[in-house]
Amino acid sequence: MEGYESLNLKDFLNIVWSSKFFIILIVTIVTIGGYFFTKETEVPIYNSSTTLVLVSQNNLGGEEGENESKSGSISSDLSLHSSLVATYSEIIRSKSLIRQVKNNLNLEISDDEIRSNLIVRAVSGTGVLEISVNNRDPKIAVDVANEMAKVFSERIKSLYKIDNIEVLDPAEESNFPMNINHKKDIIIFVLIGSICAGILVFLRYVLDSTVDSTQNLEEKFNVPVLVTMPIYSEKAKK
Numbered sequence: 486m487e488g489y490e491s492l493n494l495k496d497f498l499n500i501v502w503s504s505k506f507f508i509i510l511i512v513t514i515v516t517i518g519g520y521f522f523t524k525e526t527e528v529p530i531y532n533s534s535t536t537l538v539l540v541s542q543n544n545l546g547g548e549e550g551e552n553e554s555k556s557g558s559i560s561s562d563l564s565l566h567s568s569l570v571a572t573y574s575e576i577i578r579s580k581s582l583i584r585q586v587k588n589n590l591n592l593e594i595s596d597d598e599i600r601s602n603l604i605v606r607a608v609s610g611t612g613v614l615e616i617s618v619n620n621r622d623p624k625i626a627v628d629v630a631n632e633m634a635k636v637f638s639e640r641i642k643s644l645y646k647i648d649n650i651e652v653l654d655p656a657e658e659s660n661f662p663m664n665i666n667h668k669k670d671i672i673i674f675v676l677i678g679s680i681c682a683g684i685l686v687f688l689r690y691v692l693d694s695t696v697d698s699t700q701n702l703e704e705k706f707n708v709p710v711l712v713t714m715p716i717y718s719e720k721a722k723k
Contacts, residue, residue: 500690508682515678516671523670529662531623533630536653537637539569539612570607573614576644577605577637586632592625599629613653623658630656 501508576582583599592599602619616633620626638650699710 500686504686504689508679508686511682511685512675512678515681516674519674519677520667520671523665524667527665528621530619530621530664531626531659531661532617532619532663533623533627533656533659534615534617534654535630535634535656537614537616537634538651538653539573539614540649540651570612570614573637573641574605574607576640577614577616577633578603582633582636582640586629586636589632589636590625590628592629594625603633616656618656619663623660627656627658 578600580596580600583596583603587594587596587599599618604615604617604619606615606617607613608615616630616637618626618630618633620629634650634652634655638648638652641650642648699713
């Protein structure tokens with residue numbers, strides 16, 4: 486460990502440089518192995534979202550002369566809609582609504598699976614709701630999201646006797662999984678490979694007891710080297 490204690494930056498850089506091919510090999514093996522492992526084992530999940538807005542029936546249609554009175558009620562409408570958002574979010578996640586969506590689409594999946602992959606998000610201070618659905622099948626994700634918006638609108642009509650749900654943006658089928666990013670995976674595995682290679686190089690240096698220079702002898706035995714005798718090969722002698 487004496488050599489380790491006297492290791493300086495120059496020595497460390499020399500060790501790294503002398504082990505560059507070993508480091509490149511380890512990083513390459515870890516990166517390629519990690520890439521193919523994630524590619525084979527990671528299940529792609531697709532996301533589709535639809536956006537709904539709560540509108541006031543008082544503001545639907547009407548004559549131009551009524552515009553001023555309508556604009557005066559916008560702030561109160563937004564306040565009312567914001568208070569309804571929490572209630573509407575729970576209605577969307579209700580078992581009966583989820584079961585109706587599943588039956589309408591003839592899906593062979595459980596209610597709990599749909600519910601666990603359902604995200605209802607309210608935009609703060611507005612009457613906007615976003616329904617997001619995750620699924621391994623992109624078509625199922627978009628179908629469930631759009632059907633859920635449709636069933637929810639019908640349920641509100643039935644419960645509150647009002648028609649104040651409008652679809653801003655219907656869900657669209659996604660071509661890219663939300664949980665897979667191979668570029669990010671490669672960067673992560675390059676870092677992991679670099680760390681592993683660095684640890685192996687460090688351990689190999691610490692555990693190596695080979696004496697390969699006069700400096701090593703002086704550090705190991707704490708005595709000066711007075712004479713060295715070079716070793717020549719037969720080829721060098723000629």
